[in-house]
Amino acid sequence: MSKQVLLNKCILILVFCVSTFQIVWFSNYVETTKSMTDFFNKFKNSRVSSISISNIHKSQSSLDWLGRISDEVLAKLSHPHLGAKHPNGTLGMIVNPSPSRLHPLDLTNMNVDNPSLYMINKKILCHPKAKNNHQIDTNKDEEEWGIEGEGGNKILQKVKLGLENSQEFIKTQRETFTSTVEKKSAPFVGKKCRNDKLGPGKPRAKPSRILCMVYAVHLPPEYENSNLRAVAGTWGQKCDGFFAGSNYTDHSVGSINLVHQGKEDYGNMWQKVRSMWSYAYDHFKEEYDFFHISGDDVYLAVDNLRAYVDGPEMNLIENGYCDRFTKDTVFNYNPRPVILGRPYYRSAPGDKAKLVISGGPGYTLNRAALEVLVEQGFPTLFQDLEDPREDIYIASTFYRKGIWITDTDDALGQRRYGESAETEWKFKGNGPHNPEIVSKKFGSKNLHGIDGISEQFISFHLKDDKGMLEDQGLTITDQIYRYHTFLYGGCDD
Numbered sequence: 001m002s003k004q005v006l007l008n009k010c011i012l013i014l015v016f017c018v019s020t021f022q023i024v025w026f027s028n029y030v031e032t033t034k035s036m037t038d039f040f041n042k043f044k045n046s047r048v049s050s051i052s053i054s055n056i057h058k059s060q061s062s063l064d065w066l067g068r069i070s071d072e073v074l075a076k077l078s079h080p081h082l083g084a085k086h087p088n089g090t091l092g093m094i095v096n097p098s099p100s101r102l103h104p105l106d107l108t109n110m111n112v113d114n115p116s117l118y119m120i121n122k123k124i125l126c127h128p129k130a131k132n133n134h135q136i137d138t139n140k141d142e143e144e145w146g147i148e149g150e151g152g153n154k155i156l157q158k159v160k161l162g163l164e165n166s167q168e169f170i171k172t173q174r175e176t177f178t179s180t181v182e183k184k185s186a187p188f189v190g191k192k193c194r195n196d197k198l199g200p201g202k203p204r205a206k207p208s209r210i211l212c213m214v215y216a217v218h219l220p221p222e223y224e225n226s227n228l229r230a231v232a233g234t235w236g237q238k239c240d241g242f243f244a245g246s247n248y249t250d251h252s253v254g255s256i257n258l259v260h261q262g263k264e265d266y267g268n269m270w271q272k273v274r275s276m277w278s279y280a281y282d283h284f285k286e287e288y289d290f291f292h293i294s295g296d297d298v299y300l301a302v303d304n305l306r307a308y309v310d311g312p313e314m315n316l317i318e319n320g321y322c323d324r325f326t327k328d329t330v331f332n333y334n335p336r337p338v339i340l341g342r343p344y345y346r347s348a349p350g351d352k353a354k355l356v357i358s359g360g361p362g363y364t365l366n367r368a369a370l371e372v373l374v375e376q377g378f379p380t381l382f383q384d385l386e387d388p389r390e391d392i393y394i395a396s397t398f399y400r401k402g403i404w405i406t407d408t409d410d411a412l413g414q415r416r417y418g419e420s421a422e423t424e425w426k427f428k429g430n431g432p433h434n435p436e437i438v439s440k441k442f443g444s445k446n447l448h449g450i451d452g453i454s455e456q457f458i459s460f461h462l463k464d465d466k467g468m469l470e471d472q473g474l475t476i477t478d479q480i481y482r483y484h485t486f487l488y489g490g491c492d493d
Contacts, residue, residue: 063101064251066094066283079261080275080378081282087249087257094283095256097211097241103252105233105481124478126491147474147482148465151425155453159301159421160487162455166307173207173310193322193329204310208289212239213276216255216296217264218248226477227296228253234484238302241288245276262386273390274378281374291370292459294362297476299460299483305364308408308416308456314338318366323407324442325355332402337369339398339405341459342417344433345441346392355442357405358433359391361417361459372401413445414454420479423464424453 069083069092084093124147145153214236216228228244232253236242246255247264260275262268273293280291290309294300308314317323318335325343341363343355357363365373377397387393395405408416418424429448430436439446446452460483462476469475485491 064096066096068092068094079259080271080278082259082275083279083282084249084256084258091259093256095243095251097243097254097284099237099239099242099254101251102232102236102242102254103229104237105484120478120481124474125482125485146486147469147472147478148420148486149422149425149468151449152420152422152465155421155425155450155457156483156486158450158453158455159304159457160489162457163301163303163487166301166303166456169203169307169311170207170303173203177206193326193331194320202315203312204315208306208310209240209287210290210292210302210306210309211241211243211280211284211288212236212300212302213242213280213291213293214244214254214296214298215269215272215276215293216244216246218246218250218255223248223250225253225255225296226475227480228255230477230480231296231298234480235300235302239292241284243279244296245272245279261384267388268386269388270382270385270390270393273394277370278374278378281370285367285370288367290364290366292362292364294459294461295359297462298360298362299462299480300362301458301460301487304416304456305458308458309340309364309366313411317406318368324409324444325404325407329404330402333368333372335366335368337372337398337403338364338366339369339395339403340364340408340417341405342415342433343405343407343438344435345437346434354395354399355405355438356392356395358417358461359389359394360419360461360463362461363391363394363417364458369398369403372403373397376401407442407444408458409444410454410456412454413447415447415452416454416456416458418453418457418459418461420460420462420465421453421483422468425449427452 065086068086068090069077071092074082074092082091084095085091086093126146148156212235214228214231216225218225225246228246229252232242232244236254242254244253244255245258247257248255249257258272258275258279260268261271264272276293277291280288290305292300292305317338320331320334320336322329339357342358342361344358345355373394377400381397381400382393385393398405410416415424419427427448429446435444435446438444462479465479466476469479
């Protein structure tokens with residue numbers, strides 16, 4: 001074979017390889033562009049809706065991150081919209097909020113590499129009351145309650161029955177759901193709230209999706225947060241979406257390094273929460289219907305929350321009906337923005353005393369409320385404030401936009417949001433939430449003890465149990481695991 005013939009063959013082979021590479025590259029380009037387009041379309045109504053397809057980069061880990069915002073767009077953004085920071089320092093990261101990335105509670109394998117951090121004593125979960133050093137006192141009769149306390153146990157038993165009812169409601173709703181579009185109520189913008197209730201209302205036809213958010217911090221040198229690990233391994237798994245706004249990224253517990261204005265300090269909680277709500281709005285507003293935020297010292301009964309927001313009561317409220325706190329209110333939004341939580345009566349600086357929402361057990365917004373908060377509230381109100389009282393400023397923001405918090409007591413006047421089971425058991429009708437004033441001004445029943453707790457109780461703030469638990473050599477982390485195991489039947493055998 002002559003050198004010229006050999007050279008010609010080599011040229012043909014090279015041309016073929018280049019052509020093949022171009023075809024494959026173009027095919028991959030089209031597929032990548034399609035996936036980017038789909039991703040962009042999902043968030044086209046978000047705060048960063050001006051982002052073009054070319055401004056979104058695929059992340060290396062499709063499990064942990066959905067993508068990121070380009071440097072060009074980031075340069076035009078400011079707090080509270082700068083988003084999450086990748087461990088390599090890159091800003092604008094968009095996390096995958098799926099609970100599937102969280103490490104579930106596994107009593108058979110509690111991290112053998114470092115059991116001192118994550119080991120759970122199974123006796124605490126189901127054995128009667130544990131003593132110091134996680135040991136049982138064998139010199140006295142076993143009590144019938146666990147580390148939650150005697151009164152707390154009675155309340156947990158009541159809520160456990162409510163959870164079973166909620167789970168049955170959820171099951172029925174999902175089995176009967178069809179793709180038929182729900183009939184919308186008549187517009188009520190500019191009208192007073194409605195009292196013409198015809199029957200108890202109807203449950204929501206389409207199951208809602210709930211995004212759960214937890215504010216947390218990871219402290220050096222370990223950068224471990226045991227409360228958050230307990231949350232992520234228990235009730236965080238039951239949300240449709242989950243992320244924790246922290247100063248450290250650990251996808252096994254759902255945490256992301258979410259930047260905010262000012263320092264990472266409890267005294268700057270307002271700015272941290274502004275960034276969390278903005279992050280939910282910017283990237284997940286269209287993917288979820290309700291958004292719950294709390295600290296890492298909370299146990300959230302997600303199934304009760306789900307049954308509540310999809311039940312007939314909430315369907316009526318979102319469609320313009322009055323509750324105890326909104327009588328004679330003129331609505332300027334449709335659907336009605338709802339703010340769900342534990343009400344208490346006090347004033348923010350510069351404001352008269354009013355109903356505000358308690359940040360302890362956390363609170364829940366629907367999509368309409370999220371839109372008002374981020375689109376109308378954050379750009380004009382308290383932008384540079386550094387203050388720990390984020391709950392007061394959230395409520396104040398809504399009031400200045402003509403929106404009252406929502407009455408969340410059930411039909412019996414029993415509370416759905418509050419403190420730990422033991423604290424609620426000991427409640428006598430007064431305290432820092434000024435329930436007696438709320439009762440006098442708005443007609444709530446202010447019931448005590450177990451009579452004040454709804455079977456559909458949603459959020460327990462466990463902070464007040466700290467002293468009781470320390471006396472037993474235990475922590476709030478242990479209490480989170482205990483609540484979850486008890487409420488979901490892990491101790492029935």
